[in-house]
Amino acid sequence: MSFRRRTYVLLVLAVIVASVATHAFRPGGEALTACGIRDITLAVEVCPPRDVDAILGDVGSPVRAQMHDQTLVDFALIVSYVALWGATGLALNPGVAILAGLAGIADVVENLAILQELPLPDPVPFVRWAALAKWSLLGIVFVTFVFLFRPDHLSGGSRGLLRAATGLAYGVAGVAALGGLVDVRLLAWAGPPLMAAVLLQLLLHLLAHDEFRATRDQRLAARVSTARSLVLEQVLAEEYERIHGPLDAAARRGLAGLYEAIHGLGEKRAALCLSGGGIRSATFALGILQGLARLRMLPQFHYLSTVSGGGYIGGWLTAWLHRSGNDVPAVCDRLGAIDGTKKLGPEATPISHLRDYSNYLAPRAGLLSADTWTLLGTIMRNLFLVWSVVLPLLAAGLIVPRLYLALAHSAPGSPAASTVGGRMLLAVGALALAWAVAYIGASIPSSTTALRDQNRFLVRCLVPLLISVLCLTLYWAWWPTRQWQHFVGLALVVHLIAWAGYTIWLRTPWGAGRPAEGPRLKRAAAFFVELAIVIIVGVAAGYLAWILANVFFPHLDGFLMLYSCLALGVFLSAFLLAATLLVGLISRWTEDEDREWWARCGSWMLLIGVVWLTLSGLVIYGPMLLSGQVARWLLASVGGVSGLITVLGGWSAKSVAGSGTAGTGLPSRLKRLILPAAAGVFAAVLLLATSWLTSAVLGALQGVAVARPPAPPAPQWPFLGVEPSGHVAVLLTSPPWLVLAVGAALALLGCVIALLVNTNQFSLHAMYRARLIRAYLGASNGEPQRNPFTGFDERDNIQMADLWPNRPPASSSAPAPEGRRSLFHVVNMALNLVHGDRLAWQERKAHSFTVSPLHAGSLAVGEEGGYRRTRSNPDVPHSRYGGADGISLGTAITISGAAASPNMGYQSSPLVTFMMTIFNARLGWWLGNPGPAGHDTFYLANPRFPVRPIVAEAFGLT
Incomplete structure (x- = not known):
């Protein structure tokens, strides 16, 4: 079976x-x-x-x-x-x-x-x-x-x-x-x-x-598409054949043959590269293009490589060449105005169009301009839609400390603290703890030859450990026994069960245990020594837990809120102290590799304890800071100003996460200090405000759904339904089922809205792209049919796959005819890798990603292939990268010129990233993985389930 x-x-x-x-x-x-x-x-x-x-x-x-x-x-x-x-x-x-x-x-x-x-x-x-x-x-x-x-x-x-x-x-x-x-x-x-x-x-x-x-x-x-991803050698070979003609068999065998074929061409290849810097670099590059056209040097280039602002003017030139039938000399005549006898009158329409739309975001400036208010309204609309996804999910996550407190507040004698419920909590907590300890024993490098990665540790050890902590601390909150024998007995039984479990597991083929060395008597002695150490550590762990419980919580009456914040950390501290004792006792039989493994294991437990303490403290105690009218407005002002500083600072190209690429002057150093601090302040204010609003919702619902609702003081803000001073009453009277129901409803609301709202379309990218297309790609649209109300024309944009002239069938590799050869446009972008595995990328946190009329992808995606074709094959379903219509030129240059995104390469930092997501400050775009891992997503224009990318973006997990 x-x-x-x-x-x-x-x-x-x-x-x-x-x-x-x-x-x-x-x-x-x-x-x-x-x-x-x-x-x-x-x-x-x-x-x-x-x-x-x-x-x-x-x-x-x-x-x-x-x-x-x-x-x-x-x-x-x-x-x-x-x-x-x-x-x-x-x-x-x-x-x-x-x-x-x-x-x-x-x-x-x-x-x-x-x-x-x-x-x-x-x-x-x-x-x-x-x-x-x-x-x-x-x-x-x-x-x-x-x-x-x-x-x-x-x-x-x-x-x-x-x-x-x-x-x-x-x-x-x-x-x-x-x-x-x-x-x-x-x-x-x-x-x-x-x-x-x-x-x-x-x-x-x-x-x-x-x-x-x-x-x-x-x-x-x-x-799933049957189209295979391409390696860089295949991409270069296909580009060569589409530009220069078929390759012989020898040139197809590897990069060496391809390079030899390129260098063997009669005419040397040349590329025109336009760098970034926003609209200023685009304007500067326009002057360069006019100079090259005037000197008749532009037709001598074969490739056009652009990034950021250079992509704006590069896209403008590519669109002009495309609409002129790729007649490069004719475009040069108009661009450079070489011979005045051929063209009298004003400058070329594409150039004058650029002058008209030099203020491309809001062409008609002014406080009462419709363009200005359209821009502002679009930003506010998109921000509201993103908040309708992010804030319910954030509030649902902050429900967890509330739910724990509600369960802990089920005092002895209530149904939730009955014998059956208590035994279930104790059994689940003990078994989960035994599982976690057994996994640790079976994963230490000196015990096994199997190398288990961090993801397995998180799922198979840390998650069971958290479950055990929550169950056992809840059990003690219901029955706060003061007898040390109960703590020691439970810890000893758990450690013995775990020891027996991982000892048996390591003897199986799946455990891949290291064979014991030495004579049988020595192996038997080692066996009993290990058993004795396990017993000592088990007794010590139980006794430490008993000491910490009595030191921090001599009694729980009136201290349940504090207990909910500290209990998890106290339990993990006992576990870490026992683990430290174990490391010391077995140090004579372990290597540095084992101690490094224990250090990484302990760091995760310490991190979880700190995160729980911070979040639960903000959720439970944070809203109390809003108890006064002055404090309320002060915190609101501080939070708003700090959020504005974070977004504006994060938008700046000088905001960096590391010190290696930033300036060394006093302003740069102050900026590196102020931005994270402002982001931290705003994040704290946002979390406590969210907790306060959640209390308002729970307080309003308790008057309907609970038989004995609390009676908080009369609110000063009636529309919120609860005063911050009544936050404690709501915390201590909210039944667990109601807290869980509100959390589930918030999570469901966020997920449903995320499924309905297109994350890409309602970021700032779409607004930014539409205006870039109108200003730069629409300049050469000879017969515009602009909407008389909005001023936009969808025909201004061009698909990347349509740019290469006279495309033959997909099976053919015939080059473009001479005399009509256009510039092969390669748009350069940044593939954000904030949470990448490669240590070499931890500073820049990004890698090159390119889009051309033929291919899109990156070397960083995978060794087995990181590129896909931008044009579809009628014989292969889902073969075009980036959606049913593929990637457009407007989308490509907008992504390339994304001046702000939550994850933006070396400029990414955790707090700033979180705040940029909250404020929807994203000009980038989510695309499918072009590598083998994206075989069922590379052809999508948008993520199937947007919640995952939003969470990944907010916490820097891209």
């Missing part, structure tokens, strides 16, 4: 086991409620509040206690069904998996709301809405499974019938679930067909062999 099949079988079995366990904890008996549902659990979920109150009985009734235990066990069912139906949905469409995940989030919110409801005399209305949302999303998922399980995806016979039966069962369950929106009694009919579908799916995976592979392959085939 393949790994894929085993995974599906295990997921189905997990759903079945979790369903049986949940059913075992369900309240006994049945009651026909007023809404017509006999299942007590389902009735509590979807029936009206008055019926739920009658079903549950008085506070403290056995039904409420049983319902509480079942709700806690139901969390395991949520995890299992999201994993199963998410993995199944991926075979059809990623959107199905996303719907399954959203249903799981709604189910978690529903369970937390039920736990909040059980100890209260009045029901929480939010339970019903969360349950209906869950069943609606699952209904859509189940209905789509009908298409996934249809028999034509599998061979005929019994397997086809089994597959059809599985799809039919899911379909019936889906129809019943969706019917619950009309009549909740129909939801009771979804259970039996759903369980039948799960059992049939288990049988299908045990018998079938394709595991939806055909369906997934068909879906991927529609997205």
Whole structure:
């Protein structure tokens, strides 16, 4: 059985086991409620509040206690069904998996709301809405499974019938679930067909062999292009053939033959290179071009290489040559005005057009000019749309410390702190900690020959460690035991389990453990020495955790907010101190490589602790700084000024991240100090303001959704609904389910808007590009049909693939005819690599990226090929780089001249990068990866899911 099949079988079995366990904890008996549902659990979920109150009985009734235990066990069912139906949905469409995940989030919110409801005399209305949302999303998922399980995806016979039966069962369950929106009694009919579908799916995976592979392959085939990426040798060879004619076989064998063919040409090749510097360099280069044309030297060049401002005037010249039929001598006559007898009157129209649009962003300047206000309105519109994506995602991320505090505030005696819930937290925390310790033991260089990279460490060690920290610190917040034996016993058991786990793992072929050396007696002694050290470290870790817990938190009454900020760091400190002790105890048997590994491991834990302390402090304590009217306006002013300084300073070409490329004078040094400081101040103000607004939302919702809402003081800003002084009350009274629901809603809002809003089109790039095209490429548009209202003409722009004259079919390599040879325009750009793996790029943080009429790409993308063709091949789907129409000349020169972007090469710095993203200060463009890794994205004009590039850009992960 393949790994894929085993995974599906295990997921189905997990759903079945979790369903049986949940059913075992369900309240006994049945009651026909007023809404017509006999299942007590389902009735509590979807029936009206008055019926739920009658079903549950008085506070403290056995039904409420049983319902509480079942709700806690139901969390395991949520995890299992999201994993199963998410993995199944991926075979059809990623959107199905996303719907399954959203249903799981709604189910978690529903369970937390039920736990909040059980100890209260009045029901929480939010339970019903969360349950209906869950069943609606699952209904859509189940209905789509009908298409996934249809028999034509599998061979005929019994397997086809089994597959059809599985799809039919899911379909019936889906129809019943969706019917619950009309009549909740129909939801009771979804259970039996759903369980039948799960059992049939288990049988299908045990018998079938394709595991939806055909369906997934068909879906991927529609997205993945069969066009291969090109290496630089192929790019140069194709350029040579398109410019000069076919290459012989010897010249195709490598760069040496190609260079020999180039140097063997009768006429030496020459390139005209125009450098950058904005519109000033473009104007200066115009004078150079006029001088070359007057001296009749322009036709002697074969290539035109431009960057930034040189690209503006280079694009202007290329567009003029293209529209004149590539008659270079004729263009030179008009450009240089060589013979006055040939052309009397004013200068050429393309030149006079440049004079008209010298102020290309707003041609008609003035405070009351429509151009000025159009420019301002466009910037504000795009900024609002970007904020509608970024700010909800930012607020959703800042929900995590709130959720932790809300869970920690569930005092002993409340349902969230019951025996079942506490045991679940303790078990999950202990197992996750054992996993993390075992991974560390199995990954130390002296223990294994397998070299595991940083990504594996983050996913397989750091994430489980964080889960364990959160679970164990929550457990202690509910039961703050003061007995050191509990700490030491837990730590010792965890370390022994981890030691046994990684010892066994290293003996397997997958563990790739290093063989022990020396005689058997020596190996046995080493074994027991290691066991003794593990015991010592385990005892020390537990004792250190006990000491730190009692030193920092002698009692938790009134200190839960501080505990939420410091608990994670205190626990990690105990872990790091124990690890330090371990490094010292085993120093006689380890090498420098092991100590370096431990240092990198500890640095990540220290970083996580500092980040958590900073963010949780800003979220929990930051809004208290806004308690006074003066302080509020002062912080708003400081935040606004610092943000303006950051954006304006980040726009400047002199803002650098490193010291090697910056100036050495006092202004440069001050700028390097002021910019990060201003960005840090604004980031802090933004985070605490976001936390304050989140408190306002939660405070407003609690008056509707919570049975016992807090009573904050009368707000001075009524439209916000909560005063900063009431921030603490909101923090300590917000139920966990409501906090999670708000966080999920914010994340969903940001993701949905991101899917609808084109990240590229609504950056400053599109506004900048339209005006550059009108000013420079539109200068040679002899018959403009400009919109009388906006002044733009879409025909001003030209596709890069259309620039090379008289293009023969793709299979031909015939050169352009003599006498009509144009300049082969190569537009140079910067490929931002702020988070690149190459240490050689950590200062400049960028690499060259070029676009020509034939190819686009970069050497930095990959050794197996980093270039794609800019023109399409009718025989190969998705073969054109940069979208269905490819990259245009206007897009290329705008990217090349991007004077500001959050990630802008050596000028990038973490805080400035974050602020530039917040203010949408991006003139660059997101393009697909032209290398092999981008085989399913290089032909896209925009990212499929814009959230990922926005996050990568904000945190310098490009």
